[in-house]
Amino acid sequence: QVQLAESGGGTVQPGGSLRLSCAASGSTFSINVMGWYRQAPGKPRELVATIASGGYINYADSVKGRFTISRDSAKTTVILQMNSLKPGDTAAYFCNAKIGYRDYWGQGTQVTVSS
Numbered sequence: 001q002v003q004l005a006e007s008g009g010g011t012v013q014p015g016g017s018l019r020l021s022c023a024a025s026g027s028t029f030s031i032n033v034m035g036w037y038r039q040a041p042g043k044p045r046e047l048v049a050t051i052a053s054g055g056y057i058n059y060a061d062s063v064k065g066r067f068t069i070s071r072d073s074a075k076t077t078v079i080l081q082m083n084s085l086k087p088g089d090t091a092a093y094f095c096n097a098k099i100g101y102r103d104y105w106g107q108g109t110q111v112t113v114s115s
Helices: none
Strands: 002-006 010-012 016-026 033-039 046-052 057-058 067-071 077-082 089-097 102-105 109-113
Touching: 002 010, 002 089, 002 102, 002 109, 016 033, 016 089, 016 109, 033 067, 033 077, 046 077, 057 067
Parallel strands: 010 109
Antiparallel strands: 002 016, 016 077, 033 046, 033 089, 046 057, 067 077, 089 102, 089 109
16 A cells, blocks of 8 residues: 655746655555646546656656656655646646556645646
């Protein structure tokens, strides 16, 4: 079992920055991949960025060059630095951890980009 605690998020103007943090607890040694997904109203949940236990990083094309995912040395906290935010980035952002074929999710944090 893994528990995920998210922090960060909020409202920012276009072009601004936000930082999301996700701290994992429990059976963290079993985590294969951690990352962030987002879901806008009326749309399916989509991948934003992930980082695997071996260090491989994957970004959605829509955030490449603007978002950066990183983690601490213990591999239990994942940070998503979001720069040059656009209104299209507005969504609920969810932390995710994968152990084998099982997904664990955080409760989500709202990011709103609006002038």
